[in-house]
Amino acid sequence: MADDLDKYVIEIEGLVNTVGPGIILHRDLNLKVRRDEVLSLVGGSGSGKTQLLRVILGLKRPKAGRAHVFGVSWDDPNVKKVRDARRRMGMLFQNGALYSALTVYDNIAFPLRERGGLAEEDIRAIVNTKLAQVELEPRHGKLLPANLxxxxxxxxxxxxxxxxxxxxxILDEPTAGLDPDRSEGFVRLIKRLREDHRFAVVMVTHDLDTLFELTDRVAVLADQHIIACDTLAVVRAMDHKFVQNFFGGERGRRALEHS
Amino acid sequence: MPSRDAALEIKTLAQDPVPLRARASGDWTFHGLKERSEDFARHLVEIEKQPADRIAWDLTGVGELDDAGAVWLVRAMRGSQRVDVSQGHREILNQVGQGLLVPQEPERFDPLSGVVWTGEAAAGAAEHLRDGISLLGQLALDVAGMVRRPREFPMREFSAGIFRSGVTALPVTMLVGFLVGIVLTYLSALQLKRYGADLLVINIVGVGVVRELGPMLASIISAGRSGSAITAQLGVMRVTEEVEALSVMGISITSRLVLPRVLALAVALPLVSFCTDIAALAGAMLVSSFTLGISPGAFLQALPQAVEVVNFWIGIGKSVAFGFAVAFVACHYGLRVLPNTDSLAVGVTRSVVAAITGVIILDAVFAIMLRNIG
Structure with a gap:
């Protein structure tokens, strides 16, 4: 078990998930994410990718099954353990979910201040470091999200x-709404950040360029569970309708040539 | 994941040109630093006694290094060149070092800030007034347009508005009216009994309720209920860019969003205040029969003589104006909301305050204008 903890950041076993009155979304879903990989979650619309993310984030309680993140279940009565696990993950929401009343600087400083134990001076240094890491300048810190x-x-x-x-x-559609040039830049940014800071990435994406560029393994969500979770080459060779539609065809070939 | 606590060893080599050797090991992370912050504060004092170039740093034993750890180390090393560190960690330290170099902008005190503030407030108020007047004008044009093309009138929004701000408001306004009727009659009866002028209670309460209290109660409650709802709804539509979407489609915001709401409240509020009147008079009737011995039958018979009908029409007419004012103010503030949550909260608060104040001011104006009638 201790070995498992070291190896996997997310472990989901036998997950059952419902939406609304008794519509089963996931049945016996299993997924493990290693601590050093980029895993992409793909699936048709309505296959429940977002709901699965919500379970991983602890925003939705599954009907049955085990969903552990950093070896901790979100239902764990040990509040401190759950809080520590939460602080070890970061989430990029599809539309940013920035606090509209706070400036860019205060948005980034917010989790640091909530964390406690850091002097304001240190927070300033970290915020400026983060701004530089995402290729923004200190002067951008004064802007409000509405101006971005x-x-x-x-x-x-x-x-x-x-x-x-x-x-x-965790990235939910990281390149949605960006033009191809920007989304390429964004993918490069994440790649570069991962070189310095070895974090695991779980992402939901429809963008094949992003997928080919970043991902180590692909998990395919279809027929209410993960039908495959393997390297791109293996998944692409699968004989499944969704996989063939998603990767096959002109779109997939172009993205592959591109990468 | 096995976590090794951050540790710092400091050795002193008396004979060496670089007498202090600092060796860091373990995981230098948020967590590790927080647990041992006191130890580290002591180390920092010791390190800062020496000039930076007399300390050699060995960071090869560091496991994980995150921003909090890097900030501490960069600050302690003070740009020292004698640092032994792995390539990956050097990169993090450099990035954080850059972050530390960004100067903090000093907050300057501007002696003229009071003047600037006053000027900005005045300009803001002028802009407010101008926007309000132009909204009113646009509304008048829309009404004229609707008269010519009645088919375009947004009937669904209008009837939904009457239901929402009229029918659903009845329970609370009638309850409040009933209770106010009781209290008012009771207090008047206490005084009037002393002079034996019991029957005058019908005059006082009747005129007071029908001409003043009914419309006022109804419109103040509507300002809190419907006014805040209208501002919040239009404000959220601003935040989610729905208002912009309407204008892009070439649909007039005023005729689709503002006009039906303003007209709905102008129609609904007289009806609500009529019901409030009835509830308040019922309360008055109840108290009169208990404390003054005026039977309900006698109360109803005396009422038309005590209260001229013109008072009723004045009350109803004022309600129309109040309804218009409350909805107009609410729409005006709703459309001014900026796309952030703070602005929405401020907008709703101001809208309710402005609507209630506006209704009271209007009421005073009416009282002066109509002082010779009724």
């Missing part, structure tokens, strides 16, 4: 997600 462009919102929320130096970063 879409790409900047993504970068600021990435900086906020990374503020506590997480071991696990």
């Amino acid at each position: 462009s879409g790409g900047m919102v993504k970068r600021v929320s990435l900086a906020r997600a990374l503020a506590l130096s997480p071991d696990l970063l």
